[in-house]
Amino acid sequence: MKKIFSKLIVCLFTTSIAVSGFAVDARADAAPSANSGVSVSKNRIYGSDRIETSLKISQEGWKDGSDTVVIAQGYGYADALCAAPLAKKYNAPVILSRQDSLDENTINELKRLKAANAFVIGGTASLSDNVISQLENIGIKPERLGGRNRYETSVEIARKLGDSGNISNIVVASGAGYADSLSIAPIAASKGMPILLSERDVLPDATSSYIKGRNISKTYVIGGTASISDSLETSLPNAQRIGGATRFATNLAILQNFKSDLNFKNVYIAEGDGPAGNEFADALSGSVLAARESAPMVLIYKDISDDTASFIVSNMEKDTALTALGGTIVVPDTILTKIVDLYEGKSPVVSSSLSAAVNKILSDGNLDDWQALAVARYGASVPSSYLTNLSNSIAAAKGNLSKPTDYERITLALMAVGQDPANFQGYNLIEKIYNNTGIDDQGINAYVFALIALDSGNFETPSGAVWTRDKLIDKILENKTADNGWSYAEDSADPDMTGMALIALAPYRDEAAVKDAVDKAVDKLSSMQDSDGGFSSYNVSNSESISQVIMGLCANGIDPASAAFTKNGKTALDALLSFEVPGGGFGHTKDSGYNAMATEQAVQALEAYNMFESNTGTGIYKFK
Structure with a gap:
């Protein structure tokens, strides 16, 4: 029961207060594309x-x-x-x-x-x-x-x-x-x-x-x-x-x-x-x-x-x-x-899956923050009501959100749609991250996404900040599991949290301690891979675990379709695509039907792979 509960907590993290939704607007302006360097x-x-x-x-x-x-x-x-x-x-x-x-x-x-x-x-x-x-x-x-x-x-x-x-x-x-x-x-x-x-x-x-x-x-x-x-x-x-x-x-x-x-x-x-x-x-x-x-x-x-x-x-x-x-x-x-x-020469299979998944996200109506990020990163138009609803939500809270991860997640979404989280509706969400005294209470996921959020726009942190990048890196390394990965609340590595930690640590691989931790975590993920190329969390094969691994590998310049991540001829990418459902989008487990969270994570993972494959962009959560 503890393992199931822990997995649930991780899932809740990825969706926590991301319900500032918005409807499809045919006249919305296009969000910045991950392929903005392309002359087409x-x-x-x-x-x-x-x-x-x-x-x-x-x-x-x-x-x-x-x-x-x-x-x-x-x-x-x-x-x-x-x-x-x-x-x-x-x-x-x-x-x-x-x-x-x-x-x-x-x-x-x-x-x-x-x-x-x-x-x-x-x-x-x-x-x-x-x-x-x-x-x-x-x-x-x-x-x-x-x-x-x-x-x-x-x-x-x-x-x-x-x-x-x-x-x-x-x-x-x-x-x-x-x-x-x-x-x-x-x-x-x-x-x-x-x-x-x-x-x-x-x-x-x-x-x-x-x-x-x-x-x-x-x-x-x-x-x-x-x-x-x-x-x-x-x-x-x-x-x-x-x-x-x-x-x-x-x-x-x-x-x-x-x-x-x-x-x-x-x-x-x-x-x-x-x-x-x-x-x-x-x-x-x-x-x-x-x-x-x-x-x-x-x-x-x-x-x-x-x-x-x-x-x-x-x-x-x-x-x-x-x-x-x-x-x-x-x-x-x-x-x-x-x-x-x-x-650009990107995989036509990946491109078709991405297109269908983004269309499905948009057709469902109101989008949460992670979905907004996924749609924008793909290069599609984010409905204009997103910012309207988010602005209302931030104003109603007077800039004081419930959890550190709220600031972190919204920062990434704002960056994706071309807004400044350091000055959104007069509130500095970045300061709310580096001076947040509640990060320890949320643990490893808050450390990981605080570092990712700060790096998303190369935001500066003052010398007297509660949290500097070095402090966050140290906390992430301290929270390694004994088997060289990361987990939200368990003693052994979980592919989701390990993939997320790899994203956060990727820019710091030139530091010896970080490189050692990343290399060992990559080896651990390879050993954890299922026989069909996928990944399981708490003995359940699911698409979200695969998505987080793909994003973590791509952030570190590692091909998720390489030999190290191929089992019985099936790559991690093959495994993720096997969760695609008719009509567009992805399921949490096979034959379980469309799942919104699984779909937005898969879109991010496939776009991260496209960026890796075409050598465009610096990472799915890097915007500057």
Whole structure:
């Protein structure tokens, strides 16, 4: 019973008062990344909704204004799908609107652009006559391009692109869905090819007439046979089908087919699927921006396929800019980080597990301090409510928290999200650590994380401090177990506490006593490793023990996948990944399902391994 209780105390330490949680906020700023030295940049253009996102894209891409704009319905894709080539021809942003009227922000953006002309896409069912009147009232000349249905509208837009002598290549895509048209839109726009919509088996009369009236030398048929049938394809002039089994496979096939025409200095990423069936908006707004730069547009839904990620990475340059269109709910930060990780040569298995785990943490809502640290260290956006709730908690306590480990843990979380724990809401949490008279009461874990917290930002301690680094090191060494490890309350080494102590001592290995203790502790951990590569605490194989060992080893420059930590062909890293659960995240024990604490510790461990493997950063808890 004593052993179980001791293990429980260690677990409680890692979660103690870390309940200053916070909800997911799609507009939160990104936290500092562990890979901040990488020249590949991660950017995001977004607003509070699809209309505001289109305005943000306009502001980003047309800083100096535009004589012409394209106005399209933001909640019905039918008429809007074919607008990108027209917008590219007139160097016009695509601005989305509701059916009945332009809102105030849209009108302000049109004035900023100093637009004189506007193409209004679709009939009155798409954009009402009130929209026309609003444009005229602010001095913009509107021209409606619309037919009786989406097919006729696509032809009207095609006619506006040029006369019969100017159009030789065309795109034919399904009018029953938006994904295929979105995938080809930036490329069609950059090449001046109209996008003509069709039914699956029958070419609409308007589309057929348009094609017959022109000398078309090439037809790109987009999508699989479920979108455009083989019989229809064969009726089109010099047709080439570009498609895949899914919308995302089609997107990749398009990028591969036009690879030589694309410039990978910029890569745009947008949502291409979802439960509502109208998740086309951000990709449509961004298609002209991508076309202007001949940049690829990557469609995703919650995650990016390994094949697409590998293709993008294989064509990226060291200064490529990855830009998400829309908030983090539609394009998670984890997708951008996954691409950067792969570009750096990090393990694709580790990268995928990290991406899924961070997405799971964020989807669960309120985050504790350790989760905030894990998410930020991965490079994803920490919800803004974290700091709000933490600020309220600190203010309510007037800076006086319950335990030394509270100050230590919160210090690490604040450092991860780019805040100064020496001056947070007017309180100096660092001083609360080095002058804390209660550290002895909490014992080894308080010594360990006091040292880690002080080193996280190279914080200075005055000569008269209650706790200096030397005192903390001495206390950690004094608390070694007889078998050369550390434990919270037992006489024999525990892998969790030993891993934590190794993290704290890592910066001081040039001191003989520390080096001797670290070397012996590493040997002890190797001898404690289970036959499957994992670690057990109190006879229970669990992922948290493995995570702490991996972090301790990586902090000391030791590969957790080295021969010393490989048993029966299984490394410590293999063992940790075996605890991954369906849907993302990690379990405490195998087959026990998702566990929040196990997941945040696994994310920290895998990110520590990524940092070790790529030689980026100085440690999972080192921020300066």
